[in-house]
Amino acid sequence: MVRPLGLPFDPIERAGRRWEQRFGPASAMRAATSVFRVQQILLARFDEVLKPHALTFARYEVLVLLTFSRTGELPLKVIGSRLMVHPTSVTNAIDRLVAAGYVRRRPNPDDGRGVLAGITDAGRDVVEVATKALTDLDFGLADLSEADRETLFDVLRRVRLGAGDVDAG
Numbered sequence: 001m002v003r004p005l006g007l008p009f010d011p012i013e014r015a016g017r018r019w020e021q022r023f024g025p026a027s028a029m030r031a032a033t034s035v036f037r038v039q040q041i042l043l044a045r046f047d048e049v050l051k052p053h054a055l056t057f058a059r060y061e062v063l064v065l066l067t068f069s070r071t072g073e074l075p076l077k078v079i080g081s082r083l084m085v086h087p088t089s090v091t092n093a094i095d096r097l098v099a100a101g102y103v104r105r106r107p108n109p110d111d112g113r114g115v116l117a118g119i120t121d122a123g124r125d126v127v128e129v130a131t132k133a134l135t136d137l138d139f140g141l142a143d144l145s146e147a148d149r150e151t152l153f154d155v156l157r158r159v160r161l162g163a164g165d166v167d168a169g
Helices: 011-022 027-053 057-068 076-083 087-100 121-136 146-162
Strands: 073-075 103-107 115-119
Touching (some): 057 087, 057 103, 073 076, 076 115, 087 103, 087 115
16 A cells, blocks of 8 residues: 655645746646656555455556457567567566466467467456456546546547657558
8 A cells, every 4th residue: 555645735746836946837847746656656556456466567467468369378579569568577577477377478389589478267367356456446546537537548648649659650
């Protein structure tokens, strides 16, 4: 669980006022700092509901991605690309999921050097339970209305598009 700060003031707002006095407009700094703090809060909330299932959110994402695939298997390089993470992070997640019995690994017959990760029945079962836990939690965003969640997605999507997450061509 995320540790509440319990402060009598908003530290990001206070930093914003000081920023404006020293450096100028603070809206970008306040927004970016808020995104990082919200990430900490959400990950702590996710960890709390996923830990009983020997999962982190990163490992949960891998399992969900595998359930979305037609065959329940994907090359590790595809997993990394779709989840936008470094190959080392994918390997680490797959190693842990294999150890938990949620994923199996085998050589990719279409790529002599590649590896396929495939979800097991136990992995499919844990995805169902973990997904219910996360959706019951509203993915940590119960403080926002449905309309606010859509707006937040749209705003953050513009940042992702600007960074080239999706080919605009």
